[in-house]
Amino acid sequence: MTATAHELSYRLDQKRSINGAFPGPKSQALNERRAAVVAAGVSSGVPVYVEDADGGIVRDVDGNSFIDLGSGIAVTSVGASDPAVVAAVQDAAAHFTHTCFMVTPYEGYIAVAEQLNRLTPGDHEKRTVLFNSGAEAVENAVKVARLATGRDAVVAFDHAYHGRTNLTMALTAKAMPYKSGPSGGFGPFAPEVYRMPMSYPFREENPEITGAEAAKRAITMIEKQIGGDQVAAIIIEPIQGEGGFIVPAEGFLPALSAWAKEKGIVFIADEVQSGFCRTGEWFAVNHEGVVPDIITMAKGIAGGLPLSAITGRADLLDAVHPGGLGGTYGGNPVACAAALAAIGTMEQHDLNARARHIEEIALGRLNELAAEVSAIGDVRGRGAMLAIELVQAGSKEPNAELTKAVAAACLQEGVIILTCGTYGNVIRLLPPLVISDELLIDGLDVLAAAIKANA
Incomplete structure (x- = not known):
């Protein structure tokens, strides 16, 4: 039986919430400590430090809650703190x-x-x-x-x-x-x-x-x-x-x-x-x-x-x-x-079926978006491993700058997305397979708005 949002239970409130400017003061303090002791060759895509995570939410040390569309690069498929x-x-x-x-x-x-x-x-x-x-x-x-x-x-x-x-x-x-x-x-x-x-x-x-x-x-x-x-x-x-x-x-x-x-x-x-x-x-x-x-x-x-x-x-x-x-x-x-x-x-929870359900929700929205935005060159993927390749409008020329701008805009609104691609122009979506439909749709709405605003 496919796990729905109602069958899955969560420890943290499954809503994004940004309390103010970030990185917040606690994350900034941790970043200063990090700079003094951690090698510069280890980089992080998101400038906040995690305090808790559950379901499709990552909460930072300053109390901000982010929608997680990366799963620690496809790791926390069952959630970051699955009870089992x-x-x-x-x-x-x-x-x-x-x-x-x-x-x-x-x-x-x-x-x-x-x-x-x-x-x-x-x-x-x-x-x-x-x-x-x-x-x-x-x-x-x-x-x-x-x-x-x-x-x-x-x-x-x-x-x-x-x-x-x-x-x-x-x-x-x-x-x-x-x-x-x-x-x-x-x-x-x-x-x-x-x-x-x-x-x-x-x-x-x-x-x-x-x-x-x-x-x-x-x-x-x-x-x-x-x-x-x-x-x-x-x-x-x-x-x-x-x-x-x-x-x-x-x-x-x-x-x-x-x-x-x-x-x-x-x-x-x-x-x-x-x-x-x-x-x-x-x-x-x-x-x-x-x-x-x-x-x-x-x-x-x-x-x-x-x-x-x-x-x-x-x-x-x-x-x-x-x-x-x-x-x-x-x-x-x-x-x-x-x-x-x-x-x-x-x-x-039949997370294979859950991944296919995520694909159905996300691909429908992403394909609609691609029809509206000429900077989207391709939408592809399977299950909960999906991608948007961004290009210079009307061509196949990779658009890495737009990709970075979209990722940054999403983060400002409380959504963590990852980028990839040989040319740095691909947005990849890897949500936890236990993410609720409501949270996934909210994250996709933020992503769509960020692409439209920056394309």
């Missing part, structure tokens, strides 16, 4: 906070692996390993693919984002700020990473190109530049995140997956941002029936606690020798308890 997650964390922490699964194991790790093996696509035999972050999951998926195949080359795609560690920076397409900066870069990067063209329907030179044709374009380049028999893995976000919430044309993913299978290439679906009900399915690959060899997960997996995972074919993961996978904190017992509770909440 809170209770599970409290109970787990009261018993033990750490032992290291590689030293003295515990049931929670096994239980999470059982759930992921059950929920991920495919009915083949699977194995799971738990880690801490999305980047760590990606690194290990590539490790497994290389060892299991005996090959070196890894194929990633234009507009991809896979993380900030050395290998994941190599996989990531966007240079600034992830790979380079004003005074230099973070390289040298890991070798044997090759980039191929993505299916990006809005920006294709040939707007009639199909997903299958776009896949053939990439496959032809792989064969020409690398050779299919040299490729260990293809890694792709089924819906690209930081690159701009790019949904490839239908048929692109199935064609790539089928070719990879034919060539003995490990097909890795990076579902760090798109997984766990975010798109209206447990995983975004489900929309086209794609079954990855390995799937990487994080963000929405544990209700806000740091946890990530790779789940894949048993023969691939079991090919790694004992001790070749793991980590001191991987599969922390408190995070495992949170993940089990979060998955329980997703199933209890």
Whole structure:
């Protein structure tokens, strides 16, 4: 049964409220303390400090309440303080906070692996390993693919984002700020990473190109530049995140997956941002029936606690020798308890259906807005992973300045939105899946007014 606003209960009042100028005095004081001790390389998009959060509301230390349309970048899908997650964390922490699964194991790790093996696509035999972050999951998926195949080359795609560690920076397409900066870069990067063209329907030179044709374009380049028999893995976000919430044309993913299978290439679906009900399915690959060899997960997996995972074919993961996978904190017992509770909440309230309901509400409004505002070049996404690409009116020229102005205007009115995109011109909407209809509609109204006022 789909969870409605009436079936979900909230601890905080689900209304936006701005009490005065912000950042308020308490946030300003915290910002001064921060400047003295926190590295400048860590930036924050919103200049206020959180005191409490629940449902679709984030409340700052000065008492302002903001509509949360970002979910901490798709993390707090079940809410920032889901009662089931809170209770599970409290109970787990009261018993033990750490032992290291590689030293003295515990049931929670096994239980999470059982759930992921059950929920991920495919009915083949699977194995799971738990880690801490999305980047760590990606690194290990590539490790497994290389060892299991005996090959070196890894194929990633234009507009991809896979993380900030050395290998994941190599996989990531966007240079600034992830790979380079004003005074230099973070390289040298890991070798044997090759980039191929993505299916990006809005920006294709040939707007009639199909997903299958776009896949053939990439496959032809792989064969020409690398050779299919040299490729260990293809890694792709089924819906690209930081690159701009790019949904490839239908048929692109199935064609790539089928070719990879034919060539003995490990097909890795990076579902760090798109997984766990975010798109209206447990995983975004489900929309086209794609079954990855390995799937990487994080963000929405544990209700806000740091946890990530790779789940894949048993023969691939079991090919790694004992001790070749793991980590001191991987599969922390408190995070495992949170993940089990979060998955329980997703199933209890059918948050897949809830995500599809959010899509129905939001896409209808956004498409109406696009018909009125010529600066909206494209509206796209699935479930509660939606985006607006802003352009110079009457063209496809990216409009990053407008995007920044809209985000700032929304914040002034008490709505937190995130931006993304290779060109910095995409507004992405990632509301908690437990947000009420009323709060979502209010947030969309503010967003629409901000776009109209600044376009």
